[in-house]
Amino acid sequence: MTAIVVPDGSEFGINNLPYGIFSVPGSEKAVGVRVGDAVVDLSKSLGDSVFAQPTLNAFMARGRAWWIEARARIVELIETDAVPADAMHPLDTVSLHLPFEVADYVDFYASEHHATNLGRLFRPDSEPLLPNWKHLPVGYHGRAGTIVVSGTDITRPRGQRKAPDRPTPDFGPSLRLDIEAEMGFVVGVPSETPIGTDDFENHVFGVCIVNDWSARDIQAWEYVPLGPNLGKSFATSISPWVVPLLALEEARIATPEQVPEPLPYLRESRSWALDIELTVEWNGHEVSRPPYRTMYWSPAQMLAHCTVNGASARTGDMFASGTISGPDKNQRGAFIELTWGGKEPVTLGDQTRTFLEDGDTVAISASAPGPSGTRIGFGTVTGRITPSP
Structure with a gap:
C-alpha cells in the first residue's frame, strides 16, 4: 500500500x-x-x-x-x-x-453576452437577440465523431468561403479559424423519456472543458438558414478529466434573472448554474477569463430542452454550453468577439493576432469553488493548429 x-x-x-x-x-x-x-x-x-x-x-x-x-x-x-x-x-x-465514447453531441448558445455580441457583429441593424432566445436554450446537433481529447492537433479545415466583396464563393483553407471556450456535460444514465430539470443529477455524470473550434468564414457562408455544419464539425476538443457532479455542490448558484419566466418544463426548483472560472491562453499568453456563472441557461434547462420532444438520452451523450462570455472584453470566450470580428487585434508578446494562424496553440483551463475554500480543477484542454493538407 x-x-x-x-x-x-x-x-x-x-x-x-x-x-x-x-x-x-x-x-x-x-x-x-x-x-x-x-x-x-x-x-x-x-x-x-x-x-x-x-x-x-x-x-x-x-x-x-x-x-x-x-x-x-x-x-x-x-x-x-x-x-x-x-x-x-x-x-x-x-x-x-478520450474519457468516454461519445454517443451524441449537442452544442448550445446559452450565454446572453456571447449571443448579443455576435448579434451586433452579424446583424448590426437589428436587435442582437433573436425573438426565441429568451424563451428556450438555442442549440444545434453537432458531430460526435470528431470530438478529440486534449493535446490532439487540429488540422485547419477547408471549405467554401465567400468574401463580402465577391459575387461567388471560393474553396480553400479557413482564414478565420477561431475557438469557443465552453463547458461540456456528460450523460451517464440513459432515458427514453424527457428528463426534467429536477432529475438532472440522476442522469448527468460530470463536467469537462470543451473547445469547439470554429471556422468563422465557412460558418458565415453556410449557416443560413439551417445553422452551423462544416464550420464546426471538423473538430471539438475536450479535457481528459471528467469532474463528477458530486464534486460541484459548493459551486452551485442561481442563474441570472430569466425574463420572461421560462415555460414550466424549463423551471428549476434549485438551479444547476455553476460558478466556474475559465482561463484562455493563446500561445502561452492569457487573453481571457470567461465566467460560466454568467450563463443565462443552466445545464439542467439545456438537458430538459434536449429531451422534451421525446428524444432519448444515451450514455455518453455530451451537450456543451456554447461559448462562455461575460460582460467585459477580457471575459469573451471566442476570438471573433475578443477582436471584434478581426478589427481589434490581440497582442501576444511581440506578435498580434486576429484569428488563429498555423502553429498557434490554445489552452483553456477551469476551476470552481470547493469545500472550505478549496478549488476544484477541471484541468486543461489544449490544441495546436496544423496546416491544411
Whole structure:
C-alpha cells in the first residue's frame, strides 16, 4: 500500500477526484482518478471489472447511487493510505485518452453576452437577440465523431468561403479559424423519456472543458438558414478529466434573472448554474477569463430542452454550453468577439493576432469553488493548429 501526498493548494485534492482514461507502457487502457499529481488505477484499487474498460461509459451507466458508493470507497482508500502501490502512477508517466465514447453531441448558445455580441457583429441593424432566445436554450446537433481529447492537433479545415466583396464563393483553407471556450456535460444514465430539470443529477455524470473550434468564414457562408455544419464539425476538443457532479455542490448558484419566466418544463426548483472560472491562453499568453456563472441557461434547462420532444438520452451523450462570455472584453470566450470580428487585434508578446494562424496553440483551463475554500480543477484542454493538407 502507498500514501498519496497532495501538494498544498492543489485543485485535485480529495474533494475533487475527477475520472479519466489512462494507460502506461505495456498496459491496456483503464479508468483512473486523479489525486494531486498522481493517477490511481481503479481497476486495481477497487477490484471491479467496470474500471478495466477503455471508456467511462460502463461506469457512468450504473447510476448515481453507485457513483456515490464508488466515490466513498475511493476517499476511504486515500484517507487510510490503502491505495495498492502498483495502482498509483505519477501523472507525468501516463498517457491520457478520450474519457468516454461519445454517443451524441449537442452544442448550445446559452450565454446572453456571447449571443448579443455576435448579434451586433452579424446583424448590426437589428436587435442582437433573436425573438426565441429568451424563451428556450438555442442549440444545434453537432458531430460526435470528431470530438478529440486534449493535446490532439487540429488540422485547419477547408471549405467554401465567400468574401463580402465577391459575387461567388471560393474553396480553400479557413482564414478565420477561431475557438469557443465552453463547458461540456456528460450523460451517464440513459432515458427514453424527457428528463426534467429536477432529475438532472440522476442522469448527468460530470463536467469537462470543451473547445469547439470554429471556422468563422465557412460558418458565415453556410449557416443560413439551417445553422452551423462544416464550420464546426471538423473538430471539438475536450479535457481528459471528467469532474463528477458530486464534486460541484459548493459551486452551485442561481442563474441570472430569466425574463420572461421560462415555460414550466424549463423551471428549476434549485438551479444547476455553476460558478466556474475559465482561463484562455493563446500561445502561452492569457487573453481571457470567461465566467460560466454568467450563463443565462443552466445545464439542467439545456438537458430538459434536449429531451422534451421525446428524444432519448444515451450514455455518453455530451451537450456543451456554447461559448462562455461575460460582460467585459477580457471575459469573451471566442476570438471573433475578443477582436471584434478581426478589427481589434490581440497582442501576444511581440506578435498580434486576429484569428488563429498555423502553429498557434490554445489552452483553456477551469476551476470552481470547493469545500472550505478549496478549488476544484477541471484541468486543461489544449490544441495546436496544423496546416491544411
